Amino acid sequence: MSERDFIALVDGTHQLIKAPIVLVRHRLNTHASRTIRELTDAREWLTVFPPPAHSPGLNPVQGVWAHVKRSLANLAVVAPDRLETLAHNRTKHLQYRPETPDGFIAGTGLTLDHPASPRRAEVSNGSRGRD
Structure with a gap:
Protein backbone atom coordinates (compact mmCIF):
# COMPACT_ATOMS: atom_id res chain seq x y z
CA MET A 1 0.00 0.00 0.00
CA SER A 2 1.48 3.33 -1.02
CA GLU A 3 1.39 6.48 1.09
CA ARG A 4 -1.35 7.91 -1.13
CA ASP A 5 -3.36 4.67 -0.83
CA PHE A 6 -3.07 4.84 2.95
CA ILE A 7 -4.30 8.44 3.08
CA ALA A 8 -7.12 7.61 0.65
CA LEU A 9 -8.16 4.85 3.06
CA VAL A 10 -8.07 7.22 6.05
CA ASP A 11 -9.97 9.91 4.11
CA GLY A 12 -12.57 7.38 2.97
CA THR A 13 -13.04 6.15 6.52
CA HIS A 14 -13.49 9.73 7.73
CA GLN A 15 -16.11 10.38 5.06
CA LEU A 16 -17.91 7.17 5.98
CA ILE A 17 -18.04 7.67 9.74
CA LYS A 18 -18.27 11.48 9.64
CA ALA A 19 -16.29 11.85 12.87
CA PRO A 20 -12.77 12.68 14.03
CA ILE A 21 -10.31 9.79 13.90
CA VAL A 22 -7.63 8.86 16.41
CA LEU A 23 -5.11 6.64 14.68
CA VAL A 24 -2.54 4.61 16.55
CA ARG A 25 0.14 4.00 13.95
CA HIS A 26 2.95 1.56 14.54
CA ARG A 27 6.51 2.67 14.01
CA LEU A 28 7.21 0.97 10.69
CA ASN A 29 9.46 3.31 8.67
CA THR A 30 7.08 3.49 5.72
CA HIS A 31 4.30 4.64 8.03
CA ALA A 32 6.43 7.41 9.52
CA SER A 33 7.75 8.95 6.30
CA ARG A 34 7.82 12.70 5.82
CA THR A 35 5.08 12.42 3.21
CA ILE A 36 2.80 10.54 5.61
CA ARG A 37 3.50 13.06 8.38
CA GLU A 38 2.67 15.95 6.05
CA LEU A 39 -0.51 14.28 4.82
CA THR A 40 -1.73 13.40 8.31
CA ASP A 41 -0.80 16.81 9.75
CA ALA A 42 -2.92 18.49 7.07
CA ARG A 43 -6.08 16.83 8.43
CA GLU A 44 -7.47 18.65 11.49
CA TRP A 45 -9.86 15.76 12.18
CA LEU A 46 -7.03 13.22 12.39
CA THR A 47 -4.90 12.68 15.49
CA VAL A 48 -2.01 10.23 15.19
CA PHE A 49 -0.29 8.55 18.12
CA PRO A 50 2.63 6.13 17.82
CA PRO A 51 2.52 3.33 20.39
CA PRO A 52 5.57 2.61 22.52
CA ALA A 53 8.15 0.41 20.85
CA HIS A 54 7.48 -3.34 21.12
Missing part, protein backbone atom coordinates in the same frame (compact mmCIF):
# COMPACT_ATOMS: atom_id res chain seq x y z
CA SER A 55 3.92 -3.01 22.43
CA PRO A 56 1.67 -5.60 20.77
CA GLY A 57 -0.26 -5.85 24.04
CA LEU A 58 -1.50 -2.29 23.51
CA ASN A 59 -2.96 -3.12 20.11
CA PRO A 60 -6.59 -4.29 20.38
CA VAL A 61 -6.37 -5.56 16.80
CA GLN A 62 -4.17 -8.38 18.10
CA GLY A 63 -7.16 -9.57 20.13
CA VAL A 64 -9.49 -9.29 17.15
CA TRP A 65 -7.25 -11.43 14.95
CA ALA A 66 -6.66 -13.98 17.70
CA HIS A 67 -10.44 -14.26 18.14
CA VAL A 68 -11.04 -14.68 14.39
CA LYS A 69 -8.21 -17.21 14.04
CA ARG A 70 -9.59 -19.28 16.93
CA SER A 71 -13.02 -19.34 15.27
CA LEU A 72 -11.44 -20.58 12.03
CA ALA A 73 -9.01 -23.07 13.59
CA ASN A 74 -11.06 -26.24 13.22
CA LEU A 75 -12.58 -25.53 9.83
CA ALA A 76 -11.47 -27.41 6.75
CA VAL A 77 -11.25 -24.95 3.87
CA VAL A 78 -11.16 -26.27 0.35
CA ALA A 79 -10.29 -23.03 -1.46
CA PRO A 80 -8.54 -19.78 -0.45
CA ASP A 81 -11.51 -17.67 -1.56
CA ARG A 82 -13.70 -19.62 0.88
CA LEU A 83 -11.28 -18.82 3.70
CA GLU A 84 -11.49 -15.13 2.78
CA THR A 85 -15.31 -15.30 2.93
CA LEU A 86 -15.22 -17.05 6.30
CA ALA A 87 -12.76 -14.52 7.76
CA HIS A 88 -14.92 -11.66 6.45
CA ASN A 89 -18.02 -13.20 8.03
CA ARG A 90 -16.24 -13.66 11.36
CA THR A 91 -15.07 -10.03 11.46
CA LYS A 92 -18.50 -8.79 10.30
CA HIS A 93 -20.07 -10.77 13.16
CA LEU A 94 -18.06 -8.64 15.62
CA GLN A 95 -19.89 -5.56 14.35
CA TYR A 96 -23.10 -6.91 15.90
CA ARG A 97 -21.48 -7.86 19.21
CA PRO A 98 -19.80 -4.64 20.37
CA GLU A 99 -19.05 -6.11 23.80
CA THR A 100 -16.48 -8.41 22.18
CA PRO A 101 -14.27 -5.67 20.64
CA ASP A 102 -14.81 -3.61 23.81
CA GLY A 103 -13.21 -6.51 25.69
CA PHE A 104 -10.18 -6.41 23.38
CA ILE A 105 -9.76 -2.71 24.16
CA ALA A 106 -10.23 -3.32 27.89
CA GLY A 107 -7.58 -6.05 27.71
CA THR A 108 -4.99 -3.47 26.66
CA GLY A 109 -5.57 -1.41 29.79
CA LEU A 110 -6.32 1.60 27.58
CA THR A 111 -9.51 3.65 27.88
CA LEU A 112 -11.89 5.15 25.35
CA ASP A 113 -11.82 8.51 27.12
CA HIS A 114 -11.14 11.44 24.86
CA PRO A 115 -7.37 11.89 24.98
CA ALA A 116 -5.83 15.32 24.99
CA SER A 117 -4.09 15.05 21.65
CA PRO A 118 -0.95 17.10 21.10
CA ARG A 119 -2.66 19.00 18.26
CA ARG A 120 -5.79 19.80 20.29
CA ALA A 121 -3.79 20.58 23.41
CA GLU A 122 -1.87 23.25 21.50
CA VAL A 123 -5.10 24.82 20.25
CA SER A 124 -6.90 24.63 23.58
CA ASN A 125 -4.15 26.25 25.63
CA GLY A 126 -3.64 29.01 23.08
CA SER A 127 0.01 28.20 22.38
CA ARG A 128 -0.47 27.47 18.69
CA GLY A 129 0.63 30.35 16.51
CA ARG A 130 1.78 32.55 19.39
CA ASP A 131 5.41 33.21 20.14
Whole structure:
Protein backbone atom coordinates (compact mmCIF):
# COMPACT_ATOMS: atom_id res chain seq x y z
CA MET A 1 0.00 0.00 0.00
CA SER A 2 1.48 3.33 -1.02
CA GLU A 3 1.39 6.48 1.09
CA ARG A 4 -1.35 7.91 -1.13
CA ASP A 5 -3.36 4.67 -0.83
CA PHE A 6 -3.07 4.84 2.95
CA ILE A 7 -4.30 8.44 3.08
CA ALA A 8 -7.12 7.61 0.65
CA LEU A 9 -8.16 4.85 3.06
CA VAL A 10 -8.07 7.22 6.05
CA ASP A 11 -9.97 9.91 4.11
CA GLY A 12 -12.57 7.38 2.97
CA THR A 13 -13.04 6.15 6.52
CA HIS A 14 -13.49 9.73 7.73
CA GLN A 15 -16.11 10.38 5.06
CA LEU A 16 -17.91 7.17 5.98
CA ILE A 17 -18.04 7.67 9.74
CA LYS A 18 -18.27 11.48 9.64
CA ALA A 19 -16.29 11.85 12.87
CA PRO A 20 -12.77 12.68 14.03
CA ILE A 21 -10.31 9.79 13.90
CA VAL A 22 -7.63 8.86 16.41
CA LEU A 23 -5.11 6.64 14.68
CA VAL A 24 -2.54 4.61 16.55
CA ARG A 25 0.14 4.00 13.95
CA HIS A 26 2.95 1.56 14.54
CA ARG A 27 6.51 2.67 14.01
CA LEU A 28 7.21 0.97 10.69
CA ASN A 29 9.46 3.31 8.67
CA THR A 30 7.08 3.49 5.72
CA HIS A 31 4.30 4.64 8.03
CA ALA A 32 6.43 7.41 9.52
CA SER A 33 7.75 8.95 6.30
CA ARG A 34 7.82 12.70 5.82
CA THR A 35 5.08 12.42 3.21
CA ILE A 36 2.80 10.54 5.61
CA ARG A 37 3.50 13.06 8.38
CA GLU A 38 2.67 15.95 6.05
CA LEU A 39 -0.51 14.28 4.82
CA THR A 40 -1.73 13.40 8.31
CA ASP A 41 -0.80 16.81 9.75
CA ALA A 42 -2.92 18.49 7.07
CA ARG A 43 -6.08 16.83 8.43
CA GLU A 44 -7.47 18.65 11.49
CA TRP A 45 -9.86 15.76 12.18
CA LEU A 46 -7.03 13.22 12.39
CA THR A 47 -4.90 12.68 15.49
CA VAL A 48 -2.01 10.23 15.19
CA PHE A 49 -0.29 8.55 18.12
CA PRO A 50 2.63 6.13 17.82
CA PRO A 51 2.52 3.33 20.39
CA PRO A 52 5.57 2.61 22.52
CA ALA A 53 8.15 0.41 20.85
CA HIS A 54 7.48 -3.34 21.12
CA SER A 55 3.92 -3.01 22.43
CA PRO A 56 1.67 -5.60 20.77
CA GLY A 57 -0.26 -5.85 24.04
CA LEU A 58 -1.50 -2.29 23.51
CA ASN A 59 -2.96 -3.12 20.11
CA PRO A 60 -6.59 -4.29 20.38
CA VAL A 61 -6.37 -5.56 16.80
CA GLN A 62 -4.17 -8.38 18.10
CA GLY A 63 -7.16 -9.57 20.13
CA VAL A 64 -9.49 -9.29 17.15
CA TRP A 65 -7.25 -11.43 14.95
CA ALA A 66 -6.66 -13.98 17.70
CA HIS A 67 -10.44 -14.26 18.14
CA VAL A 68 -11.04 -14.68 14.39
CA LYS A 69 -8.21 -17.21 14.04
CA ARG A 70 -9.59 -19.28 16.93
CA SER A 71 -13.02 -19.34 15.27
CA LEU A 72 -11.44 -20.58 12.03
CA ALA A 73 -9.01 -23.07 13.59
CA ASN A 74 -11.06 -26.24 13.22
CA LEU A 75 -12.58 -25.53 9.83
CA ALA A 76 -11.47 -27.41 6.75
CA VAL A 77 -11.25 -24.95 3.87
CA VAL A 78 -11.16 -26.27 0.35
CA ALA A 79 -10.29 -23.03 -1.46
CA PRO A 80 -8.54 -19.78 -0.45
CA ASP A 81 -11.51 -17.67 -1.56
CA ARG A 82 -13.70 -19.62 0.88
CA LEU A 83 -11.28 -18.82 3.70
CA GLU A 84 -11.49 -15.13 2.78
CA THR A 85 -15.31 -15.30 2.93
CA LEU A 86 -15.22 -17.05 6.30
CA ALA A 87 -12.76 -14.52 7.76
CA HIS A 88 -14.92 -11.66 6.45
CA ASN A 89 -18.02 -13.20 8.03
CA ARG A 90 -16.24 -13.66 11.36
CA THR A 91 -15.07 -10.03 11.46
CA LYS A 92 -18.50 -8.79 10.30
CA HIS A 93 -20.07 -10.77 13.16
CA LEU A 94 -18.06 -8.64 15.62
CA GLN A 95 -19.89 -5.56 14.35
CA TYR A 96 -23.10 -6.91 15.90
CA ARG A 97 -21.48 -7.86 19.21
CA PRO A 98 -19.80 -4.64 20.37
CA GLU A 99 -19.05 -6.11 23.80
CA THR A 100 -16.48 -8.41 22.18
CA PRO A 101 -14.27 -5.67 20.64
CA ASP A 102 -14.81 -3.61 23.81
CA GLY A 103 -13.21 -6.51 25.69
CA PHE A 104 -10.18 -6.41 23.38
CA ILE A 105 -9.76 -2.71 24.16
CA ALA A 106 -10.23 -3.32 27.89
CA GLY A 107 -7.58 -6.05 27.71
CA THR A 108 -4.99 -3.47 26.66
CA GLY A 109 -5.57 -1.41 29.79
CA LEU A 110 -6.32 1.60 27.58
CA THR A 111 -9.51 3.65 27.88
CA LEU A 112 -11.89 5.15 25.35
CA ASP A 113 -11.82 8.51 27.12
CA HIS A 114 -11.14 11.44 24.86
CA PRO A 115 -7.37 11.89 24.98
CA ALA A 116 -5.83 15.32 24.99
CA SER A 117 -4.09 15.05 21.65
CA PRO A 118 -0.95 17.10 21.10
CA ARG A 119 -2.66 19.00 18.26
CA ARG A 120 -5.79 19.80 20.29
CA ALA A 121 -3.79 20.58 23.41
CA GLU A 122 -1.87 23.25 21.50
CA VAL A 123 -5.10 24.82 20.25
CA SER A 124 -6.90 24.63 23.58
CA ASN A 125 -4.15 26.25 25.63
CA GLY A 126 -3.64 29.01 23.08
CA SER A 127 0.01 28.20 22.38
CA ARG A 128 -0.47 27.47 18.69
CA GLY A 129 0.63 30.35 16.51
CA ARG A 130 1.78 32.55 19.39
CA ASP A 131 5.41 33.21 20.14
